[in-house]
Amino acid sequence: MSTTLSPFHLAIPVHNLAECRTFYGNILGLEEGRSSEHWVDFDFYGHQLVIHYKPKTDAKLHTNAVDGKNVPVPHFGIVLPWDDFHNLAKTLEVKQLEFVIAPYIRFSGQVGEQATMFFLDPAGNALEFKAFKDPDQLFAH
Secondary structure, X not given: OOOOOOOOEEEEEEOOHHHHHXXXXXHOOOEEEEEOOOEEEEEEOOEEEEEEEOOOOOOOOEEEEEOOEEEEEOEEEEEOOHHHHXXXXXXXXXXXXXXXXXXXXXXXXXXOOXXXXXXXXXXXXXXXXXXXXXXXHOOOO
């Protein structure tokens, strides 16, 4: 496997483009790229995240049990360095972001020990941010 990561592109639906633009830009601090009346690009830690307008649906949030928590599915996110994760968690707490799963340590003392947190954007898209105590254990089992 190559050690050089290629940026991924992810497009997600949002029912309120202005509200989600503010969330990704001001709450998460992502830099905005190109945009139109119907979509906005963001630099998601070197990856291309695009929010696309789509009318609201009544889709329910689905979860699967992981480590005794109800993890929302689908979700996306990023693996951050340990200190960056904890700094972001503090920032989001100060901004009074409501967590689906508040920041905590998952699989403590086991292979793959990680810090994780889940939250929703204003359109209900689930995000997970995580960090591994030992980054070499990202794919360990």
